[in-house]
């Protein structure tokens with residue numbers, strides 16, 4: 001399996017300049033393509049019905065290993081991947097790892113939050129910890145990971161990479177814009193290879209700085225920059241697995257399913273779409289947003305215009321620039337890298353994007369959007385809790401988006417992306433009850449916090465990253 005950038009023609013694959021097309025390991029360790037685009041596989045691996053039926057018998061780690069193997073190609077043998085997924089998912093607090101709960105007739109919550117940090121990010125991040133360790137050993141390399149988080153990616157990444165050899169990890173989060181649980185989960189990690197920086201800005205500022213660091217090739221090389229946000233294709237590869245697994249549990253490939261996903265950076269719903277690209281029969285893909293509704297506006301009116309990020313009760317989705325949309329755009333433009341590059345550059349300059357009508361039609365043939373402001377989110381949380389399902393604010397938005405896409409005879413699988421205990425204040429506000437605290441949060445309030453605060457100033461942040469990355473040399 002080979003990869004190319006969303007911003008270059010497949011024939012001029014970036015790594016051609018280095019003598020070979022990009023492999024899974026190049027993409028894993030490289031993060032973002034050097035031309036600023038996102039890596040995509042040169043073609044989607046396909047699963048026929050017979051294979052999918054056979055996969056029904058697999059447990060989650062075995063299915064995840066096979067899914068990732070399709071993207072890893074010859075880089076990593078299947079038995080190695082199987083050993084990795086076994087270890088990665090051994091720390092989950094539910095025997096099914098990714099249980100499906102029927103919330104109301106035909107509407108299923110796919111609980112992706114039973115990992116060590118109680119959000120869906122653990123599903124891919126625990127596996128990325130394994131993949132990086134193996135690849136760095138094989139290549140005798142070291143990296144500095146710089147990640148941006150609106151709350152959940154950061155803690156999941158720190159949990160997966162703390163104390164790992166040959167890895168420094170720096171996480172940028174927007175100061176004061178995460179829940180207290182999310183902040184403490186990051187800032188209380190004491191391992192020496194970890195640096196937390198609170199940025200005086202929003203998530204988009206944090207993400208833009210990470211991308212700008214990748215665009216500076218000297219800096220990139222100096223610190224051996226790497227990424228674990230969903231701009232890294234390996235994140236998407238690991239996330240596709242649970243959508244395939246859930247679909248098979250509910251009857252695919254012999255009947256279609258639909259997916260609903262609360263969405264911010266567009267990584268998780270892109271993975272759901274990926275399952276469809278690979279051959280899972282998926283009827284509808286429902287995108288849920290909070291009041292930062294840029295994606296819903298795009299799906300309704302082909303209007304992707306940025307407005308300032310508005311803090312909400314679902315802070316992990318307080319995002320206006322959804323990085324992975326670029327991968328969908330690239331596909332909808334017929335994989336025309338030049339056109340994709342021009343569209344993304346114009347979006348960066350003007351803050352607005354309307355895609356060609358034909359491409360927009362291609363996208364809206366798969367995706368539908370629904371946004372909820374905080375009031376509607378609280379009402380939904382109360383309604384689901386009264387019906388017996390306590391949902392965190394992000395999951396509640398996904399559930400409502402899913403309700404909007406229900407069709408007779410087609411199960412709607414909703415990504416339940418965070419445990420309600422990560423957002424106790426929102427749950428209390430909606431239901432009058434505080435969620436029980438799971439074992440994963442024990443001792444969190446007693447641990448000391450450690451974090452640097454910096455303005456959203458690229459030069460200052462780069463300096464902090466560079467100083468941290470060379471602290472032992």
Ligand SMILES: Cc1ncc(COP(=O)(O)O)c(C=O)c1O
Pocket residue numbers: 119120151152153230262263264265266267268269316317394395417418
């Ligand atoms: C709890 C939660 N739900 C939903 C999302 C949105 O996911 P994505 O960025 O993949 O669209 C996030 C953050 O990414 C999250 O942390």
Ligand SMILES: N[C@@H](CCOP(=O)(O)O)C(=O)O
Pocket residue numbers: 148149150151152153154228229230231264265267316317323
């Ligand atoms: N909501 C995310 C934002 C980053 O998303 P990612 O999937 O690209 O890592 C978060 O919680 O940090």
